[in-house]
Amino acid sequence: MQDFSSAIEQRDAQALLHLYADCAELSLAECSSLGQPPRLVQGKAAIAGWLTQWCEQSTSVRVVHEAEVEAELTMIAEYRQEDGTREVIALTAHLVGGLVSRQFVVLV
Numbered sequence: 001m002q003d004f005s006s007a008i009e010q011r012d013a014q015a016l017l018h019l020y021a022d023c024a025e026l027s028l029a030e031c032s033s034l035g036q037p038p039r040l041v042q043g044k045a046a047i048a049g050w051l052t053q054w055c056e057q058s059t060s061v062r063v064v065h066e067a068e069v070e071a072e073l074t075m076i077a078e079y080r081q082e083d084g085t086r087e088v089i090a091l092t093a094h095l096v097g098g099l100v101s102r103q104f105v106v107l108v
């Protein structure tokens with residue numbers, strides 16, 4: 001899934017969006033909302049909005065680990081936001097037909 005890591009590092013929301021199934025679901029847990037349930041983003045259109053915002057806020061991204069086993073992708077990346085804040089993103093994605101159908105993201 002080299003396309004996925006390249007699109008993340010380039011902060012290319014459109015390239016990332018092409019890797020999601022139309023009915024994809026994204027569960028997003030952020031360190032800033034501990035104690036809250038993960039935010040659920042359903043459908044490619046809603047995911048497009050989140051991806052666009054994330055790509056615009058991130059000034060640099062570096063994938064430090066990725067692995068794909070059968071239909072599961074895991075990745076860890078570090079990124080910096082416009083305000084200089086550094087965070088780590090850990091994700092796992094379930095793939096169907098080579099497209100992300102379900103993804104879990106933790107931002108720390």
